[in-house]
Amino acid sequence: MNSTVLTLTERSKIDAGSWFARLSEPLRNDILSRATVRRLDDGALLSYRGEAAEEWVGVAKGAVRISSVSLAGKQVSLTYVEPGTWFGDISLFDGMPRTHDATTHGDTTLLIVRKPDFRELLQLHTELYEALLRLNCRRLRLMFDAIEDLNTLPLASRLAKQILLLARSYGVLQGDEIRIGLQLAQEDLAQLLGASRQRVNQELKAFERDGAVRVEPTRLVVLSKEKLMAIANR
Numbered sequence: 001m002n003s004t005v006l007t008l009t010e011r012s013k014i015d016a017g018s019w020f021a022r023l024s025e026p027l028r029n030d031i032l033s034r035a036t037v038r039r040l041d042d043g044a045l046l047s048y049r050g051e052a053a054e055e056w057v058g059v060a061k062g063a064v065r066i067s068s069v070s071l072a073g074k075q076v077s078l079t080y081v082e083p084g085t086w087f088g089d090i091s092l093f094d095g096m097p098r099t100h101d102a103t104t105h106g107d108t109t110l111l112i113v114r115k116p117d118f119r120e121l122l123q124l125h126t127e128l129y130e131a132l133l134r135l136n137c138r139r140l141r142l143m144f145d146a147i148e149d150l151n152t153l154p155l156a157s158r159l160a161k162q163i164l165l166l167a168r169s170y171g172v173l174q175g176d177e178i179r180i181g182l183q184l185a186q187e188d189l190a191q192l193l194g195a196s197r198q199r200v201n202q203e204l205k206a207f208e209r210d211g212a213v214r215v216e217p218t219r220l221v222v223l224s225k226e227k228l229m230a231i232a233n234r
Contacts, residue, residue: 004037010060010083010109017084019135020058027125034121035111046102046110053091053098056118059083062108063170063182066100067191077191080105080182082169089132092118106183150194156203158193160231163213167222177214178222185218207231 006014014020020028035058040046046057049068057064064081078100081087091098092115113121122128149158163180171178186204190197204220207213212227213220222228 013083034117058111063105
């Protein structure tokens with residue numbers, strides 16, 4: 001296989017991305033013609049906090065963990081960028097340094113658009129300005145929702161919502177079950193929710209007793225989306 005070309009599965013993930021799929025065909029083709037394929041192993045550092053931005057990135061396989069380090073030296077995961085999603089445009093727009101570290105999670109395939117090509121795309125396609133504006137409005141809404149949840153919802157509800165989100169992004173249907181393909185330890189889940197691993201473990205055990213999920217080493221299996229939704233909406 002030519003490592004500089006996306007596989008059919010990787011290309012389908014890019015094409016199916018909700019934001020990318022709404023772009024016009026000429027713009028999609030121009031973006032892809034300028035992008036280079038980069039395949040990385042788990043744990044590869046893409047960029048670090050304070051670094052000058054040089055790339056716009058699309059995820060075709062795997063995931064990218066966006067994280068920071070607290071004053072106490074603890075690494076905190078903020079989100080995982082899923083296949084079909086593009087990121088890195090904010091720093092290319094405002095010229096400010098990267099705000100967080102970006103690290104691959106699992107074997108990951110990326111599409112890389114260099115800064116000069118990104119700027120040329122903006123000049124050639126006014127559509128891209130509007131599309132990125134919509135994308136960043138959505139990011140802002142999601143951020144406000146997350147802040148509201150953190151301040152108003154109990155941990156069980158927030159955990160249920162996070163599992164449902166992971167199932168939507170990484171779920172593989174197996175009979176009546178949904179196996180979440182992204183490998184996450186309980187500590188990773190705890191970081192996403194701003195909670196301790198011990199409290200997350202307690203809630204997951206309660207979910208298991210309720211028949212909502214099954215906990216496997218570094219994996220979660222959703223047994224009942226309806227039960228998770230009921231917990232999320234408490």
